[in-house]
Amino acid sequence: MSTIGTPLGSATVVAVIGAGTMGAGIARVAAGAGHPVLLFDAVPGAVDRAMAEMRTRLERSVEKGTTSPHEMAAIMGRVTACDDLAQLAPAGFVVEAIVEDLAVKQKVFRRLEAMLGAEAILATNTSSLSVTAIAAGLDDPGRVVGMHFFNPAPVMPLVEVVHGTATRPEVAATTAATAAAWGKTPVECSSTPGFIVNRVARPFYGEALRLLGEGVADAATIDAVVTGAGGFRMGPFALMDLVGLDVNLAVSKSVYAQTFNDPRFAPNVIQQSLVDAGRLGRKTGQGFFSYEEGGVPAPATAATGPVPGPVEVSGELGWADGLVSRLEAGGVVVDRIEASGPGHVTIGGVHLVPTFGATATALAAGEVLGSAEVAVMDLVRDWEFGDRVAIAVADQADPATGDVVAGLLQAAGLHVSIVDDAPGLILMRIVAQLASVAVDAAALGVATPAAIDTAMRLGTNYPAGPIAWAKAIGATTIVTVLDILRGFYGEDRYRAAAALRRAAVGGRAIGEETVA
Numbered sequence: 001m002s003t004i005g006t007p008l009g010s011a012t013v014v015a016v017i018g019a020g021t022m023g024a025g026i027a028r029v030a031a032g033a034g035h036p037v038l039l040f041d042a043v044p045g046a047v048d049r050a051m052a053e054m055r056t057r058l059e060r061s062v063e064k065g066t067t068s069p070h071e072m073a074a075i076m077g078r079v080t081a082c083d084d085l086a087q088l089a090p091a092g093f094v095v096e097a098i099v100e101d102l103a104v105k106q107k108v109f110r111r112l113e114a115m116l117g118a119e120a121i122l123a124t125n126t127s128s129l130s131v132t133a134i135a136a137g138l139d140d141p142g143r144v145v146g147m148h149f150f151n152p153a154p155v156m157p158l159v160e161v162v163h164g165t166a167t168r169p170e171v172a173a174t175t176a177a178t179a180a181a182w183g184k185t186p187v188e189c190s191s192t193p194g195f196i197v198n199r200v201a202r203p204f205y206g207e208a209l210r211l212l213g214e215g216v217a218d219a220a221t222i223d224a225v226v227t228g229a230g231g232f233r234m235g236p237f238a239l240m241d242l243v244g245l246d247v248n249l250a251v252s253k254s255v256y257a258q259t260f261n262d263p264r265f266a267p268n269v270i271q272q273s274l275v276d277a278g279r280l281g282r283k284t285g286q287g288f289f290s291y292e293e294g295g296v297p298a299p300a301t302a303a304t305g306p307v308p309g310p311v312e313v314s315g316e317l318g319w320a321d322g323l324v325s326r327l328e329a330g331g332v333v334v335d336r337i338e339a340s341g342p343g344h345v346t347i348g349g350v351h352l353v354p355t356f357g358a359t360a361t362a363l364a365a366g367e368v369l370g371s372a373e374v375a376v377m378d379l380v381r382d383w384e385f386g387d388r389v390a391i392a393v394a395d396q397a398d399p400a401t402g403d404v405v406a407g408l409l410q411a412a413g414l415h416v417s418i419v420d421d422a423p424g425l426i427l428m429r430i431v432a433q434l435a436s437v438a439v440d441a442a443a444l445g446v447a448t449p450a451a452i453d454t455a456m457r458l459g460t461n462y463p464a465g466p467i468a469w470a471k472a473i474g475a476t477t478i479v480t481v482l483d484i485l486r487g488f489y490g491e492d493r494y495r496a497a498a499a500l501r502r503a504a505v506g507g508r509a510i511g512e513e514t515v516a
Contacts, residue, residue, distance in 0.1 A: 005173025007181035008093055010034035015082075015091035017041070017108060019050035022125060023097035025153030028054055030095075031078040032071075032154070033182045038091060040082040042098075047081045054079070057154075089115050093178070095147055097125040100250075105134050113138050121171055123147035128198060128254040131164035131191040141166035145175045148195060149184075150459050158458035159184040164191045187455045189447035193258035193265075196447050196455040198251050200466060202265045203433030205248060208236035209268035211426060217300065217390070217419040219288045224299035225417055225426045228388025229380045231463035236430075237288040238296060241281035245274050245288075263493035264437060299388075302416040305407025308332050308347055315343035319473050320354035322383025326412035341368045349373055350404045352391070355428050356477055357484030359421045364394035372396035375405045378425035379473070380414075381463060389414045392421040423488045424481050432481040433494070435470035440497035442467065475504040 008014075014030040016023050019041035027050070031037045041047050055076060061067035082088060085108075094112055096105060105124060112122055122144045124134050135141035146162025159179040163172050172188060179186040189196050208222050217225070223235020240248045252267040259265055274280075274287060281287030289296045310333040313324060323345070324334055342363070345352040350373045353363055364374040374397060378390035389409055393402045406416040419425065424432060438456070442449045453465020470478050479496045486494035496504075 005177035007177040012092040013038060013090045015088040015094045016097060018097035019046040022149060022151055022153060024050035024054055026095050026097060026149055027079055028154050029182050031075045037079045038082050038088050039079055040085060040088055051081055085111060086115060091116060091120060093121050095123045095125055100126060100129060102129050102133055106137060109134060109138060121175060123175060125149055128194060128251055131162045135164050135166055142168040143171055145171050146191060147175055157185045158455060159186045160195050161186045161188045162191050162195055185458055187447060187451040190445060192446050194255040196452055197459040199255060200438045200441055200452060200456055201460055202252060202255060203437055204430060205236050205240060206268060207430045207433050209270050213270055214422060215420055216422045220297045221299040221417050222426055224388055225390045229378060229386050230427045231381050233461045241287035241289055244283055245271055245280045249275050263491060300417050302406035302418050305403045305410055308408045308411050310335060311345055311347045312337055313345050314339040315341060317343040317354055323412060326383055330411040330413060332411050347408055348404060350401050352377055352405050355425050357424050357481035359423050360392050360394035361421050364396045373398060373401050375401055379428040379431060387415060388417065390417045390419045390426050392419055392425060423484050428481055431469060432478045434466040435478050436482060436497045436500055438466035439470060439500040443497060443499035475500055479504040
């Protein structure tokens with residue numbers, strides 16, 4: 001899909017249509033790269049407001065020392081406010097950043113095609129609409145390409161360069177090269193629902209909402225586990241509150257509809273209810289959390305448990321092997337024992353099993369461990385820096401089992417959140433779904449595995465790309481988790497990507513990567 005292109009020369013006039021937050025940010029980026037910029041918005045006064053906001057932000061940058069007064073004057077001097085679409089005729093490159101309405105965008109692009117030179121590139125900043133559909137009806141749909149910036153455009157490094165069905169390779173190549181020249185990291189993808197980021201990120205929110213609805217844990221605890229154990233900068237609920245529940249829900253609905261109701265992307269009634277109530281997040285003062293009443297509450301954290309004695313580690317712990325080093329560093333004596341069956345840690349007759357999807361209750365009912373005193377431990381991405389972990393205790397276990405396990409993990413320097421006994425727990429469940437959707441996107445030709453991982457790291461600040469993370473955990477574990485979830489809930493939502501299943505069986509290469 002990717003080709004090497006030549007960026008636009010700095011003398012090329014760039015037109016930006018739409019003077020909202022995103023359009024103004026794109027105009028600043030283009031002007032900062034040396035281009036003359038024409039900024040237009042059909043709403044009276046919008047361009048003037050955008051120019052004033054741009055000046056204010058640049059002044060703050062000057063105060064911080066990241067922009068010189070000379071640079072600020074040069075950037076502002078390159079941006080021309082326009083009050084008529086016809087004034088954009090000199091542009092050789094246009095970025096449209098208006099309302100997410102297909103009919104409106106198509107109308108604007110038809111007008112642009114009639115008034116601009118034949119070589120001008122027409123780019124759309126759409127985040128969810130089909131680039132192919134936007135270009136439909138033009139005499140030359142090959143000149144239309146997606147150029148999806150992330151908010152705030154001057155700060156966020158990622159740009160998705162989206163190929164519509166008719167987009168000419170040289171148009172996409174020039175757009176990608178221009179994005180790079182503007183200091184961004186371009187990733188190329190096909191015009192499929194949600195492109196890369198908005199498609200692959202759906203389970204981050206969707207599974208968190210499912211967990212909340214099932215009563216596995218409250219929103220603050222889920223967020224704390226995702227950040228403390230997973231290394232994500234923000235948990236799903238805090239992030240939805242930040243971007244706006246209405247905005248996030250609209251993207252979920254769009255991707256769901258465009259994938260013909262694929263259950264992996266289904267919106268959630270909890271989010272819809274909050275939107276209906278006008279609780280849209282930070283911008284209204286209330287969302288999942290109330291910002292009028294002190295913000296995010298403390299997560300559920302276990303009280304200090306008993307100091308652990310010697311422990312036995314039976315079998316292989318897989319992704320959880322780093323726990324042993326943490327325990328030993330905390331002064332716990334660890335004895336390793338060769339054994340078959342699921343690897344686990346035993347202390348005083350209590351068995352702690354790193355999750356592979358099965359519930360603690362199911363494990364306690366089986367014969368492998370030979371005890372009802374069972375707890376399961378959620379995924380921890382990085383044992384060097386992780387500071388929290390979720391656990392769940394079997395229904396059959398003594399109430400003190402949770403205290404014993406909490407004390408053990410606290411000795412390893414971890415805060416412990418005891419949650420309800422649900423398959424896959426919190427972080428493993430979210431990551432397994434992210435990995436499956438990402439691998440599936442690569443197999444479907446949405447983008448290369450490398451592009452998908454880059455997009456998710458830069459566009460959403462994920463601690464690792466989901467395909468690379470699947471490789472680190474192991475495709476077999478991911479598929480096992482998903483199969484257990486699918487059997488437990490009886491839902492196709494948890495189907496493992498076919499390419500991921502093949503990788504689990506034989507280590508088959510997926511594009512540029514091998515997940516095994």
